[in-house]
Amino acid sequence: MVHDILPTDDVVQKRGIALVSKCSLCGMEAETTAHIFLQCSYSEDIWLFFCGCFNVSWKKAGTMPDFLKWWKRKHKSVCCKDAWIMGLLTLADHIWCERNSRRHDGKAIPARHLKQMILKYIQSAKPSTKGEVKTTTDLICCRKLGIPIQHFPPQSILEVFWCRPDVNWIKLNFDGSSRGNPGHARAGGIFRDHRGGILESYKIFMGVSEVFEAEVKGLMVGLMRARELGITCLWVETDSSAVAISIQQKKILWFALQRWIFLQPYLESITWKITHNFREANSIADYLVRDAAKTGISATNIDFPAHIKDLIRRDSEGRPNYRFD
Numbered sequence: 001m002v003h004d005i006l007p008t009d010d011v012v013q014k015r016g017i018a019l020v021s022k023c024s025l026c027g028m029e030a031e032t033t034a035h036i037f038l039q040c041s042y043s044e045d046i047w048l049f050f051c052g053c054f055n056v057s058w059k060k061a062g063t064m065p066d067f068l069k070w071w072k073r074k075h076k077s078v079c080c081k082d083a084w085i086m087g088l089l090t091l092a093d094h095i096w097c098e099r100n101s102r103r104h105d106g107k108a109i110p111a112r113h114l115k116q117m118i119l120k121y122i123q124s125a126k127p128s129t130k131g132e133v134k135t136t137t138d139l140i141c142c143r144k145l146g147i148p149i150q151h152f153p154p155q156s157i158l159e160v161f162w163c164r165p166d167v168n169w170i171k172l173n174f175d176g177s178s179r180g181n182p183g184h185a186r187a188g189g190i191f192r193d194h195r196g197g198i199l200e201s202y203k204i205f206m207g208v209s210e211v212f213e214a215e216v217k218g219l220m221v222g223l224m225r226a227r228e229l230g231i232t233c234l235w236v237e238t239d240s241s242a243v244a245i246s247i248q249q250k251k252i253l254w255f256a257l258q259r260w261i262f263l264q265p266y267l268e269s270i271t272w273k274i275t276h277n278f279r280e281a282n283s284i285a286d287y288l289v290r291d292a293a294k295t296g297i298s299a300t301n302i303d304f305p306a307h308i309k310d311l312i313r314r315d316s317e318g319r320p321n322y323r324f325d
C-alpha cells in the first residue's frame with residue numbers, strides 16, 4: 001500500500017496488460033491504490049467511522065504519503081495510541097481483503113459488518129490504554145472502540161526532607177551534570193550550618209566529561225573549599241548513590257585521584273561523612289548546576305533568586321519536599 005506495489009488495476013495496466021478498470025468496492029471509478037484506500041466511498045465510510053471513534057475528523061488525502069503523514073501527526077494527540085496505529089494497518093488490510101473477496105469470489109460484505117469485524121480484531125489484540133484516559137473524550141473513545149480502560153496503580157507520594165546538621169557541623173550539598181553525557185559538564189554546591197543558614201555556595205562550568213565525573217569533581221571542589229574554610233565537622237550529601245558509595249568505599253577514579261590524595265591529611269584530621277538523599281532534597285545544589293549551565297561561568301557566593309531563597313527557607317524550617325513514585 002505504502003510503496004504502491006499492490007496489484008491494483010492501474011499497476012496491472014502499467015505492466016502492459018489491457019483491462020477495463022473498475023473498482024470492486026464502489027463499482028463507480030477506475031481502480032488505483034489511492035482510490036481503493038482513500039477516495040472510494042466504501043473505504044471512506046470505514047475510515048470516517050474509525051476516526052469518529054477517536055473524535056478525529058477524517059481528512060480525505062490525495063496521495064498515500066500525505067495520508068500517512070496525516071495519520072502520524074494525529075497519533076500525537078489521540079487517546080489509545082496503540083489502537084490508532086493498529087487501526088491504520090487493520091483497516092487497510094480489511095479493505096484490501098474485501099476488494100479481493102469481491103473480485104475473485106464474488107462475495108461482498110456490507111461496510112457496517114466490516115466495521116464490526118475491524119473493531120473485534122483490534123479488541124482481540126488488547127491495545128494498551130494505560131495512563132492515556134484523562135478526559136471524558138478519552139473515555140468515550142475507549143467505549144466506542146470497545147477496549148477496556150487500564151489505570152496506572154495509584155502513585156505513592158513520599159515526603160523528603162533536607163535535614164539540618166547538628167550544632168558545630170556544616171553540611172555540604174553538591175551536584176553535577178553533563179549535557180550529552182559526555183558533554184559540557186557543570187557542578188555546584190552549598191554549605192549550610194545547623195540553622196540552615198548559608199555559609200558559602202559555588203558553581204563550576206567545566207570542560208567535557210561524563211555525569212559521574214562531573215559529580216565527583218563537584219565534590220572535590222567542595223572538599224577543597226571546606227579545607228580552606230577550616231570546617232572540622234562536615235556532612236556531605238549527594239543525590240547520586242553511585243558517588244556516595246564510591247567515596248564511602250574509597251574507590252576514587254583517576255580523574256579525582258590527585259585532589260583526593262591532596263585532601264587526605266585534611267579529611268583524616270576532621271570528622272566527616274557522606275550520605276545519599278533523594279534529588280528532591282538536593283534542590284539548591286541542583287539549581288546551582290543548572291545556573292552554571294545557563295550562564296556558562298564559575299562563581300562563588302551566588303546571589304540566589306527569590307524562588308530559590310524560598311526553597312532555602314523551606315529547608316531550614318524542616319518543611320518537606322514531595323517525591324512521586
Ligand SMILES: [Zn+2]
Pocket residue numbers: 023024025026027028029035036039040041042
Ligand atoms: Zn471505489
